[in-house]
Amino acid sequence: MKTQSVCGNFGPRIRSDCEISIRLADSGGIQIDLESKVERLHGISIRNLIHDGLNTFGIPDAQIMIRDSGALPFVISARLEAAVRLLKDDTTEFLPEMINQTGPSSSRDQFRFSRLYLPGNTPSMMLNAGIHKPNGIILDLEDSVAPQKKHEARYLVRNALRQIDFMGAERMVRINQLPDGIEDVKCIVPHFVDLILLPKCEHPEQVQIIEKELHRLSEGHTTNLPWIMPIIESALGIENAFEIARASKYIVAMAVGLEDYTADIGVQRTLSGHESHYARTRLVNACKAAGIQPIDSVFSDVSDQDGLTSSVMESKALGFEGVGCIHPRQIPVIHEAFQPSSAEIEKAQKVVYAYEKANKQGLGVVSLGTKMIDAPVVKRAQQTINLALQLQLIRSDWMDQMPNE
Numbered sequence: 001m002k003t004q005s006v007c008g009n010f011g012p013r014i015r016s017d018c019e020i021s022i023r024l025a026d027s028g029g030i031q032i033d034l035e036s037k038v039e040r041l042h043g044i045s046i047r048n049l050i051h052d053g054l055n056t057f058g059i060p061d062a063q064i065m066i067r068d069s070g071a072l073p074f075v076i077s078a079r080l081e082a083a084v085r086l087l088k089d090d091t092t093e094f095l096p097e098m099i100n101q102t103g104p105s106s107s108r109d110q111f112r113f114s115r116l117y118l119p120g121n122t123p124s125m126m127l128n129a130g131i132h133k134p135n136g137i138i139l140d141l142e143d144s145v146a147p148q149k150k151h152e153a154r155y156l157v158r159n160a161l162r163q164i165d166f167m168g169a170e171r172m173v174r175i176n177q178l179p180d181g182i183e184d185v186k187c188i189v190p191h192f193v194d195l196i197l198l199p200k201c202e203h204p205e206q207v208q209i210i211e212k213e214l215h216r217l218s219e220g221h222t223t224n225l226p227w228i229m230p231i232i233e234s235a236l237g238i239e240n241a242f243e244i245a246r247a248s249k250y251i252v253a254m255a256v257g258l259e260d261y262t263a264d265i266g267v268q269r270t271l272s273g274h275e276s277h278y279a280r281t282r283l284v285n286a287c288k289a290a291g292i293q294p295i296d297s298v299f300s301d302v303s304d305q306d307g308l309t310s311s312v313m314e315s316k317a318l319g320f321e322g323v324g325c326i327h328p329r330q331i332p333v334i335h336e337a338f339q340p341s342s343a344e345i346e347k348a349q350k351v352v353y354a355y356e357k358a359n360k361q362g363l364g365v366v367s368l369g370t371k372m373i374d375a376p377v378v379k380r381a382q383q384t385i386n387l388a389l390q391l392q393l394i395r396s397d398w399m400d401q402m403p404n405e
Helices: 040-055 073-085 148-163 180-192 204-218 234-241 241-245 258-265 272-291 305-318 332-336 344-360 374-392
Strands: 006-010 018-026 030-036 062-068 113-117 136-140 169-176 195-198 227-232 255-256 293-295 322-327
Touching: 006 073, 018 073, 018 204, 030 040, 040 062, 073 148, 113 169, 113 332, 136 148, 136 258, 148 169, 148 180, 180 195, 180 204, 195 204, 204 227, 204 241, 227 241, 234 241, 234 258, 234 272, 241 255, 255 272, 258 272, 272 293, 272 305, 293 305, 305 322, 305 332, 322 332
Parallel strands: 030 062, 113 136, 113 322, 136 169, 169 195, 195 227, 227 255, 255 293
Antiparallel strands: 006 018, 018 062
Protein backbone atom coordinates (compact mmCIF):
# COMPACT_ATOMS: atom_id res chain seq x y z
CA MET A 1 0.00 0.00 0.00
CA LYS A 2 1.21 3.50 -0.82
CA THR A 3 2.08 5.74 2.12
CA GLN A 4 2.61 9.00 0.24
CA SER A 5 0.80 10.84 -2.55
CA VAL A 6 0.84 14.26 -4.20
CA CYS A 7 -2.05 15.93 -6.03
CA GLY A 8 -2.75 19.39 -7.40
CA ASN A 9 -0.79 22.12 -9.14
CA PHE A 10 1.58 24.80 -7.86
CA GLY A 11 4.01 27.14 -9.57
CA PRO A 12 4.74 30.75 -10.50
CA ARG A 13 1.99 30.82 -13.16
CA ILE A 14 -0.57 28.79 -11.25
CA ARG A 15 -3.50 30.66 -9.73
CA SER A 16 -6.41 29.59 -7.53
CA ASP A 17 -4.97 26.10 -7.02
CA CYS A 18 -2.84 24.18 -4.58
CA GLU A 19 -0.60 21.15 -4.28
CA ILE A 20 -1.21 18.75 -1.42
CA SER A 21 1.26 16.09 -0.31
CA ILE A 22 0.17 13.43 2.19
CA ARG A 23 2.48 11.05 4.02
CA LEU A 24 0.72 8.53 6.25
CA ALA A 25 2.18 7.99 9.71
CA ASP A 26 1.73 5.51 12.56
CA SER A 27 1.51 8.17 15.26
CA GLY A 28 1.87 11.87 15.94
CA GLY A 29 -1.57 13.03 14.84
CA ILE A 30 -2.06 15.44 11.94
CA GLN A 31 0.94 17.64 11.15
CA ILE A 32 0.29 20.38 8.57
CA ASP A 33 3.00 22.39 6.81
CA LEU A 34 1.26 25.24 4.98
CA GLU A 35 2.91 27.53 2.42
CA SER A 36 0.45 30.21 1.33
CA LYS A 37 0.37 33.93 0.57
CA VAL A 38 -2.99 34.09 2.32
CA GLU A 39 -1.95 32.18 5.44
CA ARG A 40 -2.39 35.21 7.68
CA LEU A 41 -6.02 35.62 6.56
CA HIS A 42 -7.08 32.06 5.84
CA GLY A 43 -4.47 29.80 7.42
CA ILE A 44 -6.74 28.68 10.26
CA SER A 45 -9.65 27.85 7.96
CA ILE A 46 -7.38 25.93 5.57
CA ARG A 47 -5.98 23.86 8.43
CA ASN A 48 -9.46 23.21 9.80
CA LEU A 49 -10.60 22.09 6.37
CA ILE A 50 -7.72 19.62 6.12
CA HIS A 51 -8.48 18.26 9.60
CA ASP A 52 -12.15 17.83 8.68
CA GLY A 53 -11.25 16.01 5.48
CA LEU A 54 -8.81 13.62 7.08
CA ASN A 55 -11.31 12.92 9.83
CA THR A 56 -13.91 12.12 7.17
CA PHE A 57 -11.54 9.59 5.62
CA GLY A 58 -10.56 8.11 8.99
CA ILE A 59 -6.90 9.17 8.87
CA PRO A 60 -5.69 9.99 12.41
CA ASP A 61 -1.97 10.34 11.71
CA ALA A 62 -0.38 12.00 8.69
CA GLN A 63 2.07 14.66 7.57
CA ILE A 64 0.48 17.14 5.19
CA MET A 65 2.29 19.70 3.05
CA ILE A 66 0.19 22.32 1.27
CA ARG A 67 1.57 24.79 -1.26
CA ASP A 68 -1.27 27.18 -1.96
CA SER A 69 -1.74 29.87 -4.62
CA GLY A 70 -5.12 31.14 -3.51
CA ALA A 71 -7.22 27.99 -3.88
CA LEU A 72 -10.83 28.22 -2.77
CA PRO A 73 -12.07 25.64 -0.24
CA PHE A 74 -13.78 23.47 -2.87
CA VAL A 75 -10.47 23.19 -4.73
CA ILE A 76 -8.54 22.27 -1.56
CA SER A 77 -11.21 19.66 -0.76
CA ALA A 78 -10.90 18.13 -4.24
CA ARG A 79 -7.09 17.99 -4.10
CA LEU A 80 -7.19 16.44 -0.64
CA GLU A 81 -9.72 13.80 -1.65
CA ALA A 82 -7.75 12.91 -4.78
CA ALA A 83 -4.57 12.49 -2.74
CA VAL A 84 -6.31 10.35 -0.13
CA ARG A 85 -7.86 8.06 -2.73
CA LEU A 86 -4.40 7.31 -4.10
CA LEU A 87 -3.49 5.99 -0.65
CA LYS A 88 -6.52 3.98 0.37
CA ASP A 89 -9.48 2.24 -1.21
CA ASP A 90 -12.25 4.41 0.15
CA THR A 91 -15.51 5.43 -1.52
CA THR A 92 -16.25 8.14 1.04
CA GLU A 93 -16.79 11.57 -0.51
CA PHE A 94 -15.61 14.83 1.04
CA LEU A 95 -18.22 17.11 -0.48
CA PRO A 96 -18.36 20.89 -0.22
CA GLU A 97 -21.65 22.58 0.53
CA MET A 98 -24.07 23.03 -2.35
CA ILE A 99 -24.20 26.72 -3.28
CA ASN A 100 -26.60 28.40 -5.71
CA GLN A 101 -27.58 25.13 -7.37
CA THR A 102 -31.10 23.74 -7.44
CA GLY A 103 -30.66 20.86 -9.87
CA PRO A 104 -30.73 20.53 -13.65
CA SER A 105 -32.38 23.56 -15.20
CA SER A 106 -31.75 23.10 -18.90
CA SER A 107 -34.40 22.15 -21.44
CA ARG A 108 -34.33 19.97 -24.52
CA ASP A 109 -34.83 22.74 -27.05
CA GLN A 110 -32.90 25.62 -25.50
CA PHE A 111 -30.36 27.50 -27.56
CA ARG A 112 -26.86 26.02 -27.62
CA PHE A 113 -25.14 28.50 -29.92
CA SER A 114 -21.94 28.55 -27.88
CA ARG A 115 -20.33 26.04 -25.57
CA LEU A 116 -17.10 27.11 -23.88
CA TYR A 117 -14.52 24.39 -23.18
CA LEU A 118 -12.66 24.70 -19.87
CA PRO A 119 -9.88 22.29 -18.78
CA GLY A 120 -11.26 20.19 -15.96
CA ASN A 121 -8.07 20.38 -13.93
CA THR A 122 -7.63 24.17 -14.04
CA PRO A 123 -9.84 25.86 -11.43
CA SER A 124 -8.71 29.41 -12.27
CA MET A 125 -10.49 29.18 -15.64
CA MET A 126 -13.73 27.99 -14.06
CA LEU A 127 -14.32 30.62 -11.41
CA ASN A 128 -15.59 33.51 -13.55
CA ALA A 129 -16.45 31.70 -16.77
CA GLY A 130 -20.13 32.60 -16.44
CA ILE A 131 -19.52 36.33 -16.88
CA HIS A 132 -18.76 35.73 -20.57
CA LYS A 133 -22.34 34.48 -21.03
CA PRO A 134 -21.82 31.35 -23.12
CA ASN A 135 -24.90 29.20 -23.60
CA GLY A 136 -23.04 26.28 -22.10
CA ILE A 137 -19.88 25.75 -20.08
CA ILE A 138 -18.03 22.48 -20.63
CA LEU A 139 -15.87 21.24 -17.79
CA ASP A 140 -13.61 18.96 -19.80
CA LEU A 141 -12.28 15.69 -18.42
CA GLU A 142 -10.95 14.41 -21.75
CA ASP A 143 -8.41 15.95 -24.14
CA SER A 144 -7.52 19.03 -22.09
CA VAL A 145 -6.51 16.98 -19.03
CA ALA A 146 -3.17 15.15 -18.92
CA PRO A 147 -3.57 11.37 -18.47
CA GLN A 148 -1.86 11.41 -15.06
CA LYS A 149 -4.23 14.16 -13.85
CA LYS A 150 -7.59 12.70 -14.92
CA HIS A 151 -8.09 11.05 -11.52
CA GLU A 152 -7.79 14.44 -9.82
CA ALA A 153 -9.91 16.34 -12.34
CA ARG A 154 -13.00 14.26 -11.56
CA TYR A 155 -13.19 15.55 -7.99
CA LEU A 156 -12.42 19.12 -9.02
CA VAL A 157 -15.16 19.12 -11.65
CA ARG A 158 -17.62 17.53 -9.22
CA ASN A 159 -16.90 20.20 -6.60
CA ALA A 160 -17.09 22.98 -9.19
CA LEU A 161 -20.58 21.81 -10.17
CA ARG A 162 -21.60 22.09 -6.52
CA GLN A 163 -20.14 25.52 -5.83
CA ILE A 164 -19.57 27.70 -8.88
CA ASP A 165 -22.29 30.00 -10.13
CA PHE A 166 -22.19 29.64 -13.92
CA MET A 167 -24.68 32.51 -14.28
CA GLY A 168 -27.31 30.65 -16.24
CA ALA A 169 -25.00 28.73 -18.57
CA GLU A 170 -25.90 25.10 -19.11
CA ARG A 171 -23.58 22.97 -16.98
CA MET A 172 -21.87 20.47 -19.26
CA VAL A 173 -19.15 17.87 -18.69
CA ARG A 174 -17.19 16.11 -21.40
CA ILE A 175 -16.34 12.70 -20.00
CA ASN A 176 -13.55 10.45 -21.21
CA GLN A 177 -13.95 7.91 -23.96
CA LEU A 178 -15.61 4.69 -22.85
CA PRO A 179 -14.98 2.64 -20.81
CA ASP A 180 -13.10 5.20 -18.67
CA GLY A 181 -15.98 7.62 -19.01
CA ILE A 182 -18.17 5.46 -16.80
CA GLU A 183 -16.05 6.40 -13.78
CA ASP A 184 -16.46 10.06 -14.70
CA VAL A 185 -20.24 9.62 -14.86
CA LYS A 186 -20.34 7.93 -11.46
CA CYS A 187 -18.41 10.80 -9.94
CA ILE A 188 -20.14 13.83 -11.42
CA VAL A 189 -23.74 12.93 -12.28
CA PRO A 190 -25.20 13.05 -8.76
CA HIS A 191 -24.03 16.66 -8.47
CA PHE A 192 -26.28 18.54 -10.89
CA VAL A 193 -24.67 18.33 -14.29
CA ASP A 194 -27.12 19.35 -17.02
CA LEU A 195 -25.54 17.64 -20.02
CA ILE A 196 -22.91 14.99 -20.67
CA LEU A 197 -20.78 15.07 -23.80
CA LEU A 198 -19.76 11.60 -24.98
CA PRO A 199 -16.56 11.82 -27.08
CA LYS A 200 -15.34 9.47 -29.79
CA CYS A 201 -18.83 8.05 -30.25
CA GLU A 202 -19.08 5.52 -33.08
CA HIS A 203 -21.98 3.22 -32.16
CA PRO A 204 -25.46 3.71 -30.64
CA GLU A 205 -24.58 1.10 -28.03
CA GLN A 206 -22.10 3.54 -26.47
CA VAL A 207 -24.92 6.00 -25.83
CA GLN A 208 -27.07 3.25 -24.37
CA ILE A 209 -24.30 2.27 -21.95
CA ILE A 210 -24.27 5.85 -20.66
CA GLU A 211 -28.06 5.99 -20.40
CA LYS A 212 -28.15 2.72 -18.47
CA GLU A 213 -25.61 4.08 -15.99
CA LEU A 214 -27.59 7.30 -15.63
CA HIS A 215 -30.72 5.34 -14.76
CA ARG A 216 -28.78 3.28 -12.23
CA LEU A 217 -27.40 6.38 -10.57
CA SER A 218 -30.81 8.06 -10.47
CA GLU A 219 -32.49 5.28 -8.46
CA GLY A 220 -33.98 6.79 -5.34
CA HIS A 221 -33.43 10.37 -6.57
CA THR A 222 -36.00 12.83 -7.86
CA THR A 223 -33.64 14.80 -10.09
CA ASN A 224 -33.95 14.59 -13.86
CA LEU A 225 -31.37 12.70 -15.83
CA PRO A 226 -28.78 14.81 -17.66
CA TRP A 227 -29.09 15.29 -21.39
CA ILE A 228 -26.57 13.58 -23.67
CA MET A 229 -24.57 15.05 -26.55
CA PRO A 230 -22.53 12.48 -28.51
CA ILE A 231 -19.47 13.83 -30.30
CA ILE A 232 -18.74 12.21 -33.66
CA GLU A 233 -15.01 12.21 -34.40
CA SER A 234 -14.35 9.42 -36.90
CA ALA A 235 -15.39 8.17 -40.33
CA LEU A 236 -17.24 5.25 -38.72
CA GLY A 237 -19.09 7.59 -36.40
CA ILE A 238 -20.22 9.73 -39.33
CA GLU A 239 -21.54 6.69 -41.17
CA ASN A 240 -23.51 5.70 -38.04
CA ALA A 241 -24.66 9.24 -37.25
CA PHE A 242 -28.41 8.69 -37.62
CA GLU A 243 -28.45 5.53 -35.52
CA ILE A 244 -26.44 7.32 -32.83
CA ALA A 245 -28.70 10.39 -32.96
CA ARG A 246 -31.78 8.35 -32.09
CA ALA A 247 -30.11 5.95 -29.65
CA SER A 248 -31.65 7.60 -26.56
CA LYS A 249 -34.49 9.95 -25.73
CA TYR A 250 -32.00 11.94 -23.63
CA ILE A 251 -29.95 12.98 -26.67
CA VAL A 252 -30.69 16.65 -27.37
CA ALA A 253 -27.77 17.46 -29.64
CA MET A 254 -24.89 15.86 -31.48
CA ALA A 255 -21.56 17.48 -32.28
CA VAL A 256 -18.83 16.84 -34.80
CA GLY A 257 -15.17 16.95 -33.75
CA LEU A 258 -13.18 17.85 -36.85
CA GLU A 259 -9.64 17.66 -35.47
CA ASP A 260 -9.97 13.93 -34.81
CA TYR A 261 -12.19 13.34 -37.84
CA THR A 262 -9.71 14.79 -40.33
CA ALA A 263 -6.90 12.83 -38.67
CA ASP A 264 -8.98 9.67 -39.00
CA ILE A 265 -9.47 10.12 -42.74
CA GLY A 266 -5.82 11.11 -43.17
CA VAL A 267 -6.09 14.75 -44.24
CA GLN A 268 -5.25 18.16 -42.82
CA ARG A 269 -8.02 20.37 -41.50
CA THR A 270 -8.20 23.57 -43.58
CA LEU A 271 -9.88 26.94 -43.16
CA SER A 272 -12.11 26.29 -46.16
CA GLY A 273 -13.38 23.07 -44.59
CA HIS A 274 -13.91 21.34 -47.94
CA GLU A 275 -12.33 18.14 -46.59
CA SER A 276 -15.06 17.82 -43.92
CA HIS A 277 -18.06 19.02 -45.93
CA TYR A 278 -19.50 15.53 -46.33
CA ALA A 279 -19.15 14.74 -42.63
CA ARG A 280 -20.74 17.99 -41.52
CA THR A 281 -23.70 17.84 -43.89
CA ARG A 282 -24.32 14.18 -43.08
CA LEU A 283 -24.30 14.96 -39.36
CA VAL A 284 -26.70 17.88 -39.85
CA ASN A 285 -29.07 15.70 -41.84
CA ALA A 286 -28.94 12.92 -39.24
CA CYS A 287 -29.70 15.38 -36.44
CA LYS A 288 -32.57 17.02 -38.28
CA ALA A 289 -34.06 13.62 -39.09
CA ALA A 290 -33.81 12.60 -35.45
CA GLY A 291 -35.17 15.91 -34.14
CA ILE A 292 -32.06 17.04 -32.25
CA GLN A 293 -29.65 19.96 -32.56
CA PRO A 294 -26.56 19.66 -34.81
CA ILE A 295 -23.51 21.34 -33.28
CA ASP A 296 -20.38 22.19 -35.26
CA SER A 297 -16.75 21.77 -34.19
CA VAL A 298 -14.56 24.38 -32.51
CA PHE A 299 -12.70 27.06 -34.48
CA SER A 300 -9.17 26.65 -33.17
CA ASP A 301 -7.50 29.96 -34.16
CA VAL A 302 -8.53 32.27 -31.32
CA SER A 303 -6.76 35.26 -32.92
CA ASP A 304 -8.66 35.10 -36.23
CA GLN A 305 -11.98 36.78 -35.53
CA ASP A 306 -12.79 37.30 -39.20
CA GLY A 307 -12.12 33.64 -39.90
CA LEU A 308 -14.36 32.71 -36.98
CA THR A 309 -17.18 34.88 -38.32
CA SER A 310 -16.94 33.26 -41.77
CA SER A 311 -16.81 29.79 -40.23
CA VAL A 312 -19.85 30.36 -38.03
CA MET A 313 -21.87 31.87 -40.87
CA GLU A 314 -21.08 28.78 -42.95
CA SER A 315 -22.10 26.56 -40.02
CA LYS A 316 -25.44 28.33 -39.77
CA ALA A 317 -25.94 28.08 -43.54
CA LEU A 318 -25.32 24.31 -43.39
CA GLY A 319 -27.97 23.92 -40.70
CA PHE A 320 -25.85 23.80 -37.56
CA GLU A 321 -27.38 25.35 -34.44
CA GLY A 322 -24.19 26.02 -32.51
CA VAL A 323 -20.42 25.67 -32.42
CA GLY A 324 -17.77 25.03 -29.81
CA CYS A 325 -15.36 27.67 -28.57
CA ILE A 326 -12.07 27.53 -26.73
CA HIS A 327 -11.72 31.19 -25.70
CA PRO A 328 -14.23 33.68 -24.26
CA ARG A 329 -13.47 36.23 -26.98
CA GLN A 330 -15.12 33.88 -29.48
CA ILE A 331 -18.48 33.95 -27.71
CA PRO A 332 -19.78 37.37 -28.89
CA VAL A 333 -18.85 36.58 -32.50
CA ILE A 334 -20.68 33.27 -32.33
CA HIS A 335 -23.78 34.78 -30.75
CA GLU A 336 -23.95 37.60 -33.28
CA ALA A 337 -23.63 35.17 -36.19
CA PHE A 338 -26.31 32.87 -34.81
CA GLN A 339 -28.70 35.58 -33.69
CA PRO A 340 -32.00 35.50 -35.57
CA SER A 341 -32.33 37.63 -38.67
CA SER A 342 -35.02 40.27 -38.99
CA ALA A 343 -36.99 37.90 -41.22
CA GLU A 344 -36.77 35.10 -38.66
CA ILE A 345 -37.89 37.45 -35.89
CA GLU A 346 -40.81 38.74 -37.94
CA LYS A 347 -41.99 35.21 -38.69
CA ALA A 348 -41.69 34.19 -35.03
CA GLN A 349 -43.68 37.25 -33.96
CA LYS A 350 -46.48 36.37 -36.37
CA VAL A 351 -46.59 32.76 -35.10
CA VAL A 352 -46.69 33.70 -31.41
CA TYR A 353 -49.17 36.51 -32.01
CA ALA A 354 -51.49 34.21 -33.97
CA TYR A 355 -51.26 31.59 -31.22
CA GLU A 356 -52.03 34.09 -28.45
CA LYS A 357 -54.89 35.60 -30.43
CA ALA A 358 -56.44 32.18 -31.08
CA ASN A 359 -56.19 31.29 -27.41
CA LYS A 360 -57.97 34.49 -26.37
CA GLN A 361 -60.75 33.70 -28.83
CA GLY A 362 -61.05 30.16 -27.51
CA LEU A 363 -60.12 28.59 -30.82
CA GLY A 364 -58.82 25.03 -30.75
CA VAL A 365 -57.06 25.37 -34.09
CA VAL A 366 -54.31 27.90 -34.74
CA SER A 367 -53.43 28.97 -38.27
CA LEU A 368 -51.20 31.52 -39.94
CA GLY A 369 -52.35 32.24 -43.45
CA THR A 370 -53.04 28.85 -45.01
CA LYS A 371 -50.74 26.92 -42.65
CA MET A 372 -51.66 25.24 -39.40
CA ILE A 373 -49.44 25.97 -36.38
CA ASP A 374 -48.66 23.11 -34.03
CA ALA A 375 -47.11 23.23 -30.55
CA PRO A 376 -43.45 22.63 -31.52
CA VAL A 377 -43.61 25.49 -34.05
CA VAL A 378 -45.00 27.83 -31.41
CA LYS A 379 -42.41 26.75 -28.87
CA ARG A 380 -39.54 27.34 -31.26
CA ALA A 381 -40.98 30.70 -32.29
CA GLN A 382 -41.22 31.72 -28.64
CA GLN A 383 -37.57 30.76 -28.17
CA THR A 384 -36.65 33.00 -31.10
CA ILE A 385 -38.62 35.82 -29.50
CA ASN A 386 -36.92 35.21 -26.16
CA LEU A 387 -33.50 35.33 -27.77
CA ALA A 388 -34.39 38.49 -29.66
CA LEU A 389 -35.48 40.06 -26.38
CA GLN A 390 -32.25 39.01 -24.67
CA LEU A 391 -30.25 40.54 -27.49
CA GLN A 392 -32.47 43.66 -27.44
CA LEU A 393 -33.39 43.16 -31.08
CA ILE A 394 -37.06 43.83 -30.28
CA ARG A 395 -38.88 45.73 -27.56
CA SER A 396 -40.52 43.98 -24.63
CA ASP A 397 -43.92 45.35 -25.73
CA TRP A 398 -43.56 44.04 -29.28
CA MET A 399 -46.93 42.29 -29.19
CA ASP A 400 -48.70 45.61 -28.61
CA GLN A 401 -47.19 46.87 -31.86
CA MET A 402 -48.57 44.01 -33.98
CA PRO A 403 -51.25 45.08 -36.53
CA ASN A 404 -54.81 43.95 -35.89
CA GLU A 405 -55.95 41.79 -38.76
